[in-house]
Structure formats: C-alpha cells, structure tokens
Amino acid sequence: MMRLPGLLSLIIVLLGLGSGQLAYADEPVAPTPYIYSTGPVSPFLPLSVCVAIPNGPSGAASLIINDAKMRTVATAPIDLVGGAGCASVSPRGAAGVSAGIVWMPNGTPEGAIVATNPALYNLSPSTEVHTGVERYDQFIPAATTIMRGAILDLPAADGSIVHGYRSPDSPLIWLRDHVYQMRGARYFDGELVSTLNAFAALQAEDGSFPDYLARALYTDVPYRTPVESDVEYLFIQGIYQAWQVGAGDDFARNHLTGMRRAVNYSLQNPLRWDASKGLIRRPFTIDTWDFEVAWAQVPRHEIDDFTRWGIFHGDNTGMAQSLRMLATIEERVGDPALAAVWRSVADGIIQRLNALTWNGQFYRHFVFDQPHAIPGLDMEQQLSLSNAYALNRGVLDDAQSDAILDTYISRRRAGVFAEWYSIDPPFPVGSIGLGGRSGEIPGNYVNGGIMPMVGGELARGAFRMGRSTYGFATLDYYWLGMLSRGRSFLWYAPDGAEGVGTPDTLSTDGWGAATMLNAFIEGAVGVVDQSDNLRAARVSPQWYYAGLTDAAATVRYAAGSGYVAYRWHHDTCWASVEVTGAESYQVAVPIPLQAPGCSGVVSSPNGAVRIVERREGRVAIVDVTTPEATIVINW
Numbered sequence: 095m096m097r098l099p100g101l102l103s104l105i106i107v108l109l110g111l112g113s114g115q116l117a118y119a120d121e122p123v124a125p126t127p128y129i130y131s132t133g134p135v136s137p138f139l140p141l142s143v144c145v146a147i148p149n150g151p152s153g154a155a156s157l158i159i160n161d162a163k164m165r166t167v168a169t170a171p172i173d174l175v176g177g178a179g180c181a182s183v184s185p186r187g188a189a190g191v192s193a194g195i196v197w198m199p200n201g202t203p204e205g206a207i208v209a210t211n212p213a214l215y216n217l218s219p220s221t222e223v224h225t226g227v228e229r230y231d232q233f234i235p236a237a238t239t240i241m242r243g244a245i246l247d248l249p250a251a252d253g254s255i256v257h258g259y260r261s262p263d264s265p266l267i268w269l270r271d272h273v274y275q276m277r278g279a280r281y282f283d284g285e286l287v288s289t290l291n292a293f294a295a296l297q298a299e300d301g302s303f304p305d306y307l308a309r310a311l312y313t314d315v316p317y318r319t320p321v322e323s324d325v326e327y328l329f330i331q332g333i334y335q336a337w338q339v340g341a342g343d344d345f346a347r348n349h350l351t352g353m354r355r356a357v358n359y360s361l362q363n364p365l366r367w368d369a370s371k372g373l374i375r376r377p378f379t380i381d382t383w384d385f386e387v388a389w390a391q392v393p394r395h396e397i398d399d400f401t402r403w404g405i406f407h408g409d410n411t412g413m414a415q416s417l418r419m420l421a422t423i424e425e426r427v428g429d430p431a432l433a434a435v436w437r438s439v440a441d442g443i444i445q446r447l448n449a450l451t452w453n454g455q456f457y458r459h460f461v462f463d464q465p466h467a468i469p470g471l472d473m474e475q476q477l478s479l480s481n482a483y484a485l486n487r488g489v490l491d492d493a494q495s496d497a498i499l500d501t502y503i504s505r506r507r508a509g510v511f512a513e514w515y516s517i518d519p520p521f522p523v524g525s526i527g528l529g530g531r532s533g534e535i536p537g538n539y540v541n542g543g544i545m546p547m548v549g550g551e552l553a554r555g556a557f558r559m560g561r562s563t564y565g566f567a568t569l570d571y572y573w574l575g576m577l578s579r580g581r582s583f584l585w586y587a588p589d590g591a592e593g594v595g596t597p598d599t600l601s602t603d604g605w606g607a608a609t610m611l612n613a614f615i616e617g618a619v620g621v622v623d624q625s626d627n628l629r630a631a632r633v634s635p636q637w638y639y640a641g642l643t644d645a646a647a648t649v650r651y652a653a654g655s656g657y658v659a660y661r662w663h664h665d666t667c668w669a670s671v672e673v674t675g676a677e678s679y680q681v682a683v684p685i686p687l688q689a690p691g692c693s694g695v696v697s698s699p700n701g702a703v704r705i706v707e708r709r710e711g712r713v714a715i716v717d718v719t720t721p722e723a724t725i726v727i728n729w
Contacts, residue, residue, distance in 0.1 A: 150177015
C-alpha cells in the first residue's frame with residue numbers, strides 16, 4: 095500500500111482519527127502490553143485480572159489496583175510466564191473507573207512498571223444483599239418491584255416530564271405520598287427532583303404549597319386541602335432527602351429560600367401556628383389525614399365556624415425533624431447562624447409538645463382547644479400512626495421510644511392480624527361522615543385499618559433501639575404476607591382482607607413498601623447515612639438476630655456516586671466487619687447476651703471500643719476514619 099500524502103496524515107492526526115502515531119497496514123505495529131478483567135464487578139466479589147505482554151518477561155510481579163480517587167485499594171502477586179498471567183482481586187474503594195498496574199522488580203528500589211490500564215474496570219455498585227436466605231436476598235428486588243408500580247410520569251407545561259410517586263388510593267401525585275416514598279425510591283430511582291421542583295414552582299406568596307399536582311382528566315388545578323398543616327415541613331424533608339442522595343449542593347442552595355418561606359408560613363400563619371402554645375395547630379383530623387372528624391354527607395376539608403381546633407403531635411414532630419434537616423443544609427450552603435436558630439426552634443417545639451401531649455406511653459392523638467367528647471370513645475387512649483413515625487424522627491429519648499414500641503406490642507389482640515394500626519381504638523360508627531367511603535366503619539382505612547407504613551416505622555425503630563428480634567419478625571411477616579406475593583395495599587382490614595378504598599386503589603402500595611424497605615436497609619442490613627451521599631455511615635449488621643453467621647451487603651443511592659459495602663462474619667467469640675466505599679464509618683457489632691467459653695472482655699485490635707447496652711444484648715462500637723478497614727471485635 096502506498097503511503098498517505100503528508101498533509102492527509104497531518105489532518106488525520108489533528109482530527110483525532112489516529113492515536114498520535116500513525117500506523118499503516120503495510121508497516122508492522124508494535125505489540126502493546128495490556129491488562130484486562132473478566133466477570134461481573136461488585137464490591138468484594140473476586141474478579142479475575144489478567145495481563146498480556148507480548149514477548150514479555152517471566153517472573154514474580156505485583157498487580158496494583160487504584161480506585162477512581164487514585165487510592166491503592168488492592169494488591170495481588172502475579173506470576174508472569176512470557177509476559178502473561180492472572181490474579182484475583184476484590185474490587186473496593188471509590189465507585190467509578192479503577193486502574194490496574196503491573197510492577198516487577200528490576201534490581202532497583204523503584205522497580206519497573208511493565209503494564210498499565212487506566213480503565214481496567216468500572217465499579218458501579220447497586221443496592222443488594224447476600225445471605226443465602228431467600229426472604230432477605232429477595233427483599234430489595236421485591237420491594238422495588240412494588241414501588242415501581244406507584245411511579246407516575248406527568249407531562250409538564252414546558253414539555254418536560256414530572257417523575258413522581260402517586261398516592262396508593264388516588265391517581266394524583268401528592269407531596270406527602272411522594273416524599274414518604276422517596277425514602278425507599280432513593281435506592282433504585284435516580285430522578286427524585288422533578289416533582290419537588292414542580293411543587294416549588296407552585297409555592298404561594300405566603301410560603302404555602304398545594305397538596306397535589308394537577309393531572310389531566312382528574313383535576314385541572316393543584317389544590318391545598320385547608321385542614322392540612324404538614325405540607326410545608328414535607329417539602330423541606332423532600333429537599334433534604336434529594337440533596338442527601340446526590341442532587342447536590344446547588345440543588346439545595348436553589349431551594350433554600352423556598353424552605354425558609356415554608357418555615358415562616360408554618361410558624362407564623364394563624365391557621366397553622368398556635369402562638370399561645372408555641373405549636374403547630376390544625377382542625378380535628380385523624381392523624382395527618384385530610385378530612386375533619388365530623389358527621390356529614392361528604393368529607394369535611396374546609397375550615398369554617400364549626401371547625402374544632404387543637405394540637406396534633408405528628409405535625410410538630412415532623413416540623414422538628416425538618417427544622418433540623420434545614421439546619422444541616424444551612425450549615426452546608428446557607429447561613430450557619432440561622433442553622434442554630436432552626437435547631438433551637440425545633441428543641442422548643444418538642445419540649446412544649448412533650449409537656450402538652452406525652453402521656454408517659456405515647457403522644458395523645460389530639461389535644462383540643464375546647465373540650466370535646468365523642469360518645470363511646472376514650473380519646474385519651476387513641477394511639478395514632480404518627481407515634482410510629484416519631485420513632486425515627488430524632489425527637490424521642492430512649493425511654494419514649496421503648497414506651498411507644500411496648501404500647502403497640504401490647505395492643506395485639508385476637509382477630510387483628512398485625513398491630514400496625516392507623517389509629518386505635520378507632521372512631522365508632524356515626525363519628526365520621528365520608529359519604530359512604532372507606533373509613534366510616536371502624537377498622538377501615540385510617541379509622542383503625544392496618545397499615546404496612548406503620549409496621550415499617552415500628553420495625554426501623556425497633557432495630558434502632560436494639561430490639562432486632564421484633565424488627566426481623568415484622569419484616570418477615572411483611573415478606574410472607576405481601577412482598578412474596580407481589581401485592582401490597584395501603585391498608586388492610588383487621589382480619590387481613592385487602593383494603594380497596596377507591597376505584598383508583600393500587601395493589602402496589604409504594605408508601606408501605608418504601609417504609610418496609612427503609613427498615614430493611616437501615617435496620618436489618620444496618621447501613622445508615624450519617625452525612626450525604628454515604629460519605630460517612632453507621633454500619634451495624636443485625637444478621638446475628640436472624641440466626642445467620644455470614645452476610646454481605648451493598649447500599650447505594652441511584653442518584654449518587656457514594657456507596658457502602660461490607661462483609662460480616664460472626665463466630666463463637668468474635669465477629670468481623672470488612673467495610674469499603676465511604677470515607678469514615680461507625681461500626682457497631684451486636685454481642686451475645688451469653689457467651690460461655692469466651693474471654694468476657696470486649697476488645698478490638700482496631701482501637702477503642704465503646705459498649706452500649708441494649709435490651710437484647712450489648713453493642714460494641716468502633717469508629718473508623720479510613721475508607722477501607724476490617725474491624726474485629728473479640729469478647
């Protein structure tokens with residue numbers, strides 16, 4: 095073949111069509127050393143890495159793996175024969191493209207690099223669990239399938255798509271339902287911001303929001319149900335959650351003004367704030383729901399001269415949690431002085447709420463401004479679902495958390511398949527007018543129906559409190575009765591009958607599935623984000639209480655690059671947890687109540703051990719400040 099003219103050769107180089115040095119078919123090309131990997135790439139999963147150096151050397155070499163942050167995360171010996179050889183490594187370290195280097199000694203201290211691959215493999219972990227037990231290994235895929243059934247994509251006026259999670263019993267995207275489902279969706283759905291942006295665009299001048307978005311053929315306009323007082327703190331919670339999983343600081347910064355306006359509305363507007371009590375107020379609804387408890391032909395959503403006012407605990411625990419979330423964002427991208435204000439306001443709300451509504455066992459459902467009674471009902475004993483949510487809002491001390499769990503457990507009774515009450519005892523027949531809809535009858539819908547969302551919050555709270563046996567029992571029950579069957583409803587009748595409240599009711603209740611999934615990952619799997627994008631995490635595998643001795647897990651947000659992976663092993667007198675992915679960890683390992691034949695002294699070669707006493711045993715805690723570590727606890 096004739097050589098290309100010099101000008102054409104130059105053009106090819108300048109256009110990037112060559113590799114910088116032109117190679118022609120009629121000229122020999124120098125062989126290139128290369129490194130390659132075979133097989134799936136997952137944290138800790140052995141991966142075969144081979145090197146091929148044409149006419150290469152023979153002898154002992156070292157394979158070095160650098161992660162996406164150029165940190166050496168693995169080394170392995172590799173014997174080369176004529177420049178070829180293979181070794182096994184365990185991928186770990188930062189997500190992204192990892193590089194491979196093969197090094198050989200050559201008589202000098204520096205040795206020689208004989209082969210490189212700057213893009214050896216791409217470590218892109220996904221959330222998964224491996225225990226060898228079907229109900230645990232398939233819990234995440236099954237819950238994800240349920241949640242995907244609640245996805246709703248709406249066309250926006252500008253031609254974009256609003257991607258969100260609809261209500262289990264309404265064909266609309268309600269902010270409330272969407273935000274609570276985000277807790278589970280974050281592990282598999284990378285688009286969690288468009289719905290929040292859509293609500294932000296609808297924020298009123300006074301700082302308030304509508305409850306739901308418009309949807310063609312159902313409703314032409316967004317609408318705020320007047321009796322609701324939780325929408326503003328839910329917006330803050332949604333923004334925080336999206337920021338935490340990877341939406342970024344600019345996203346949080348862009349919504350900072352809207353979040354501040356939402357707080358000012360809730361804490362100043364006389365429809366929402368009781369200045370004399372220093373607490374959020376609302377009309378007399380069932381927990382956080384959107385209709386007033388009143389006999390009528392249709393649900394009462396409006397506020398008028400007949401409205402009965404008071405304090406509902408869930409509005410206030412939710413606002414306290416959101417104020418602390420807002421404070422975290424202020425410290426990151428806003429005003430640190432305001433962060434201190436928000437934390438102080440949150441503390442004051444909880445102090446006043448405890449004084450007014452905590453009865454020693456749980457938060458009383460509703461405290462009226464004016465005395466009110468319902469014949470046949472002891473409202474002082476009404477246990478409503480936001481008590482379960484309070485378990486995980488960071489507002490309770492340990493005694494309160496234990497008391498709420500004990501109260502729910504104590505209300506198990508014959509004829510009721512689970513203690514996941516929306517409210518107990520329910521309102522008697524004749525107390526509520528819903529125009530014949532679900533909820534008028536005790537044991538239906540939010541009037542005493544059994545709700546997986548409550549069970550999920552109870553399970554997560556139980557794991558947090560070291561009551562893992564109850565947490566696993568709840569998750570196992572949900573798996574057997576719902577997840578394994580591919581069906582989950584917003585509510586169930588006490589006898590277990592599926593609750594179909596409207597023609598729009600879904601058998602894929604994303605709200606309950608999200609709550610159970612979050613309990614599984616943060617509770618059973620034991621990975622809790624202590625920063626954002628899993629940069630710092632608490633790792634506390636609870637598999638010992640499920641009768642297991644080995645497990646591996648990876649947790650990652652679909653929208654973020656951070657992840658946490660671990661391998662856990664439990665033996666007679668020791669346990670180990672190998673961690674990777676984050677920048678730092680708080681590793682917490684359960685220790686048996688009884689350990690005959692062991693030393694009786696808790697120690698670790700990794701450093702100081704803190705011991706926390708829990709109901710079902712001790713927990714040994716070690717702080718880790720390195721991205722890679724293997725923690726061993728002896729007892």
